[in-house]
Amino acid sequence: MNDSNQPLLVINIVGLTPSLLGEHTPNLNQLINEGYLANLSGVFPAVTCTAQATMLTGAMPNQHGIVANGWYFRDLAEIGFWKQSNHLIQSEQVWDKLKSQNSDFSCAQMFWWYNMYANVDQSVTPRPIYPADGRKIPGIYSNPSNLGSQLEKSLGDFPMFNFWGPTADIRSSQWIADAAIEVWKQNQPDLEFVYLPHLDYNLQRLGPQHPDIWQDVKKIDAIAGQLISAAKARQGNILIVSEYGIEPAYGVVHINQILRDNGYISVRETLGWDMLDCGASRAFAVADHQAAHIYIQNPNDIPAVKKLLQTVDGIEFVLDDAEKKQWGIDHPRSGELVAVAAQNHWFTYYYWQDEAKAPDFARTVDIHRKPGYDPVELFVDPDLKIPKLKIGFNVLKKKLGFRMLMDVIPLKPELVKGTHGRTPSLSDKSDGPLLIGSNKKFAVDQCAMTDIKSLILRHFK
Numbered sequence: 001m002n003d004s005n006q007p008l009l010v011i012n013i014v015g016l017t018p019s020l021l022g023e024h025t026p027n028l029n030q031l032i033n034e035g036y037l038a039n040l041s042g043v044f045p046a047v048t049c050t051a052q053a054t055m056l057t058g059a060m061p062n063q064h065g066i067v068a069n070g071w072y073f074r075d076l077a078e079i080g081f082w083k084q085s086n087h088l089i090q091s092e093q094v095w096d097k098l099k100s101q102n103s104d105f106s107c108a109q110m111f112w113w114y115n116m117y118a119n120v121d122q123s124v125t126p127r128p129i130y131p132a133d134g135r136k137i138p139g140i141y142s143n144p145s146n147l148g149s150q151l152e153k154s155l156g157d158f159p160m161f162n163f164w165g166p167t168a169d170i171r172s173s174q175w176i177a178d179a180a181i182e183v184w185k186q187n188q189p190d191l192e193f194v195y196l197p198h199l200d201y202n203l204q205r206l207g208p209q210h211p212d213i214w215q216d217v218k219k220i221d222a223i224a225g226q227l228i229s230a231a232k233a234r235q236g237n238i239l240i241v242s243e244y245g246i247e248p249a250y251g252v253v254h255i256n257q258i259l260r261d262n263g264y265i266s267v268r269e270t271l272g273w274d275m276l277d278c279g280a281s282r283a284f285a286v287a288d289h290q291a292a293h294i295y296i297q298n299p300n301d302i303p304a305v306k307k308l309l310q311t312v313d314g315i316e317f318v319l320d321d322a323e324k325k326q327w328g329i330d331h332p333r334s335g336e337l338v339a340v341a342a343q344n345h346w347f348t349y350y351y352w353q354d355e356a357k358a359p360d361f362a363r364t365v366d367i368h369r370k371p372g373y374d375p376v377e378l379f380v381d382p383d384l385k386i387p388k389l390k391i392g393f394n395v396l397k398k399k400l401g402f403r404m405l406m407d408v409i410p411l412k413p414e415l416v417k418g419t420h421g422r423t424p425s426l427s428d429k430s431d432g433p434l435l436i437g438s439n440k441k442f443a444v445d446q447c448a449m450t451d452i453k454s455l456i457l458r459h460f461k
Contacts, residue, residue: 007236008191008459009184011227012112013220014048015199015420016242019208019430024218027225031238031436036443040433043449044327044340045291046244046423047373049082049113051433051449055241056112057091058453060328065090066114068288069373071333072295077279079286079371084125084141086118094453095120095191098460105460108187110180111195116141122183124148126163151179163197165365166380166408170219173198177223181230188234191456194227196220203246205378207417208431231438237459240436241452247431249419250344253314255285255292256351256372262308264301265351273359274352276371286335287347287372290421293335302336309337314345316422346419349374355411363407374409375419381410 018039021028043054043061045068053059053066061067066089070081086093095107096119108122109115115125120143127141138160142148152158155178163172173196180194198220206212224240231238256276259265264283267274278284278295283305285292294309296302302320309318317323317340324330329338341347349372352358361369365377423432435447442455 006459007184007189007231007234008239008456009227009231009236010191010193010239010241010456011224012052012193012195012241012243013199013224014195014197014243015203015246016220016240016434017245017431018434019245020199020213020217024214025221027221027228028240028436031228031240031438035238035436035438035440038435038437038444038447039429040241040435040452041446041448042244042423042433044329044423045288045421046433047289047291047421048243051243052113053089053091054449055452056093057089058094058450059091060450061334062325062328062331063091065331065333067329067331067334068286068291068293070286070288071293072278072286072335074295079278080368081370081373082113082367084114084116084127086114086116089114093118094456097453097457098191102460106187106189106191108180108183108189108192110183110193111176112193113195116143121189122147122187124151124179124183126158126160128160147183151182154182155179164367165377168197168201168378170198170216170223173220173223177227180227184230184234190460196223198223200246201378204249204375204416204418207248208246209248210417228438238436238438239452239456239459240434242433244420244423244433245431246418246420248344249346249416251314251342251346252413252416253312253341253345253347254350255287255294255309255312255315255339255347256349257353258308258312259283259285259294259305260351260353264305267351269357270359272357274354274357275359276351278371284351285339285347285349285372287349288421289373289375290341290346290419292339292341292347294337294339296336299336306337309339314342315339316342340422341419343422344419346375346416346421348372348413350411350413358411360407362411363409365409375416376411376413377409379410379412379415380408382412382415383410384408 049069053064057064098105107120109120124142129137129139140148159171266277266280283296285294319338
């Protein structure tokens with residue numbers, strides 16, 4: 001069987017770096033011994049949506065348009081995080097190229113982002129259900145539409161609350177892998193993408209230097225071994241990629257509070273809460289890990305905002321138009337300025353000056369309502385005396401049909417011990433993303449994230 005007839009399984013193990021390989025990764029080690037290991041130079045910002053779009057398109061953010069996990073939609077005057085339409089990606093994706101070359105080519109995409117309405121044959125992605133009574137019900141979206149129900153009938157319900165939040169753990173990655181294996185066996189796609197998020201959780205909760213991380217590495221290696229075995233059963237090639245490395249987090253920057261203290265941010269008081277009013281603000285930041293897009297209404301304010309942010313401890317760079325171009329982030333969706341956190345620092349989205357006026361969603365898991373990324377959602381408030389009792393009581397109210405607020409998330413960013421986003425400045429490549437391939441024919445020592453698309457195409461020539 002030649003390379004072009006062999007299927008290819010692409011496994012995205014988020015947060016995996018060369019420094020995490022060793023005695024706890026026998027399955028990955030075996031694959032490296034049979035094939036190759038390469039350092040993967042990342043893209044800025046080193047966050048999930050940007051990294052995945054870069055690998056799928058071979059383009060930089062200034063071309064494909066995914067400038068972060070979320071950004072300010074200027075025409076709506078609203079911030080949107082974790083949108084799911086594949087139409088947001090503005091460059092040709094690898095499956096489009098392969099299908100244009102071979103009309104019979106088939107592709108499956110399992111939980112990679114921007115999954116909805118992608119030009120693939122099978123796809124599954126998280127999609128909670130929000131009934132009119134205010135409930136949030138776990139759910140998935142699939143194409144074909146019956147694929148999700150078939151998988152849940154076979155595997156049980158997708159464990160949404162183990163995919164993100166305080167209870168995020170190995171169960172979500174195991175379900176995704178099991179579903180991917182079923183699709184791989186039953187649908188026989190030529191190319192399949194699989195997303196395994198597990199390492200991301202405790203690398204942020206505990207930090208990359210915590211001794212318990214090795215248990216997480218061991219667990220994800222076992223799941224990778226299951227996928228590798230399934231690929232080999234079809235005589236398939238395997239690529240393992242990761243999106244970024246995670247560094248210890250020692251400091252936080254409340255960039256919006258700084259902007260508010262200097263008169264740039266407007267808020268509306270609603271039910272006693274401060275609500276960020278983007279459309280009325282002179283300048284505000286959309287914080288995403290170690291990157292923050294600063295949107296500025298009046299161009300005359302840009303120099304003053306840049307000068308202000310350059311004086312802030314914990315900010316290393318403030319990119320203007322010329323510098324954004326150098327970093328490949330000069331796109332209309334980007335802020336007028338882009339701030340890059342200093343090493344071991346990250347940006348909160350917090351904009352209130354009085355914690356008592358923080359909106360109700362601040363203490364919940366609410367990835368769409370918050371105007372920025374919030375890793376504190378991985379924690380239960382340590383000040384709760386009996387957290388399980390509070391959670392259980394809230395769940396009971398939900399089951400009885402009462403409205404309830406699962407307000408168990410703390411406002412304590414110091415709890416977060418790992419962060420990412422500034423990968424281009426990582427000096428130690430062993431702590432950056434990696435590429436593992438099963439086919440020595442394609443072996444390299446170094447690979448750019450923008451080269452992943454062309455590497456996949458080469459597997460089918």
